[in-house]
Amino acid sequence: QVQLVESGGGVVQPGRSLRLSCAVSGFTFSTYGMFWVRQTPGKGLEWVAVISSDGRNTYYADSVKGRFGISRDNSKNTLYLQMNSLKPEDTALYYCARGPRNMIVAVSHWFDPWGQGTLVTVSS
């Protein structure tokens, strides 16, 4: 069955970096666009980034643009989120989710399925 498993979360000081991973199985990873979404108690769900099937095109929410980088290794069936210059407001549960099949550019689509999430806490 389709599975997405996030890892790499933890407690980090403001200004530092962290890299999240999302290992997938049960579908042909290289043919799907992939998302990162985060959730905080105060702000609900927030889309973070999306990457095309081949990894060539990436899009980011304004809140993370210039600080976060989404990437993928289709040979390892793994999605990544490199988070730099972390701020306390980046504290959240980070989910990866599958996006459109054969995605080249950002298009209207849904998030399905989702992983179980990995918690990132930015605090001194």
Next chain:
Amino acid sequence: QAVLTQPPSVSEAPGQRVIISCTGSSSNIGAGYDVQWYQQLPGTAPKLLIYGSNNRPSGVPDRFSGSTSGTSGSLAITGLQAEDEADYYCQSFDRSLNYVFGSGTRVTVL
């Protein structure tokens, strides 16, 4: 705050019907982009409930239905059951190439 506006909470007795609204703007729902709905049970990840405004993934009961009109979308739950008690989020796409979510609605079964 969230780009799409939802009521914070709705409550109804078992067997009744609830409707959750999702209000956007001319740059997202009003621009013709589909609305999706997700159900989040306590302590779990969101689960896709409705996609393409009114389509149900396999396994989702037909008690759940979606619709759109103008700059808003709606989720209806008929024959409300105790297991439907959860948080519900709408989601769409924006002309600025952002994926946008609603603020979330807590459904309580009385």
